[in-house]
Amino acid sequence: MDPIRIIEVKESVFADNDRQAEALRGQLRGERTFLMNLMSSPGSGKTTTLLRTIEQLRDELRIGVMEADIDSAVDAETIGATGIRSVQLHTGGMCHLDAEMTRQGLAAIGTEDLDLVILENVGNLVCPAEFDTGAVKNVMILSVPEGHDKPLKYPLIFTVCDALIINKIDVLPYFDFDMEKVVEYARMRNPKLEIFPISAKTGEGVSAWTDWLKQQVKAWNDPA
């Protein structure tokens, strides 16, 4: 495996992040590349979920992964070991990515020959939700050990996401996690939210999630 490329991405000097995000989406539309922004708390299983997602979709879609972190390259190395094209983005201490940082990452990975690029955002339920990265869809993971009250405490991220993956359902017996309540609280924030309970560890529920994602990618890349 080639050594992981580490890209130091720099915050935009432009004030209008939303306009830059729209421009980036326009460019991706032209290239028939779907960008997915994946957000969650630290340790909710973003990278393991990506491994499962890659496993299910790599025969049908050409996939690339951008791993954003403040430091280290452990996640990009994990993804790189699958043979999938990946880069590690370092944010210089920043708690989120903006559209310009995402653009720099996309330029580094090269998107012309990719159907799906997944951005694994910095582990944080607050700041990443405030910045449109230019992604076509936003997806978040909430893991069972984090508790079912999170939509009450971190409302914005549930509002801006299109899909919620509830990960680590294999450990449900060991935690006081109320699946009905989390669905109720999450839908209170966002009635249209798609919800996928999965275990990235055992594979349970993963295909419902990847079927949905595949559909979104096809709708974007091959509009009727």
Next chain:
Amino acid sequence: MDPIRIIEVKESVFADNDRQAEALRGQLRGERTFLMNLMSSPGSGKTTTLLRTIEQLRDELRIGVMEADIDSAVDAETIGATGIRSVQLHTGGMCHLDAEMTRQGLAAIGTEDLDLVILENVGNLVCPAEFDTGAVKNVMILSVPEGHDKPLKYPLIFTVCDALIINKIDVLPYFDFDMEKVVEYARMRNPKLEIFPISAKTGEGVSAWTDWLKQQVKAWNDPA
């Protein structure tokens, strides 16, 4: 139980947060009040750990709790149910507290007759670490389900903390969490870090943590 007071705290208009934090510590020193700043990811068990801490120390120390969140008052309600004085601080969407926001919270809760005030910061491993709140000691929780690689990815918070609580050790058998590695990585960031593996759920390990905290409080409030 009285209804929970919700305080909307506002970011400082002053540039020099460090100086304000020092001033706040000076004021607390005069009042013989110890302020502890508790940080972690969302869902790592801050509130449950506080409940255990209160249970162990309430006979010896007069304790108050400030719960910071973007929205909801669920944590302050949980603490309030113990009969301990508590307020809920709302940050208006902000991902952290600065010294001025902390000062507003302390003014609201009233510190003259308290030995120990615990600030439960917004659940986030990035932003809270960047702001001195005026606390005497910073403490963080990392929970077993989050994984042992977190000191590699979120270096600053491990550097600024005096103690690291490793929570949810009761579920160690169900996760690939390497205790030796997490200690090695955390000490790499901060050789002086005190480390307390606990289960806030079962109570295991809690007394080592509360003994340390009690010692810190006494050293601050009754200097020789």
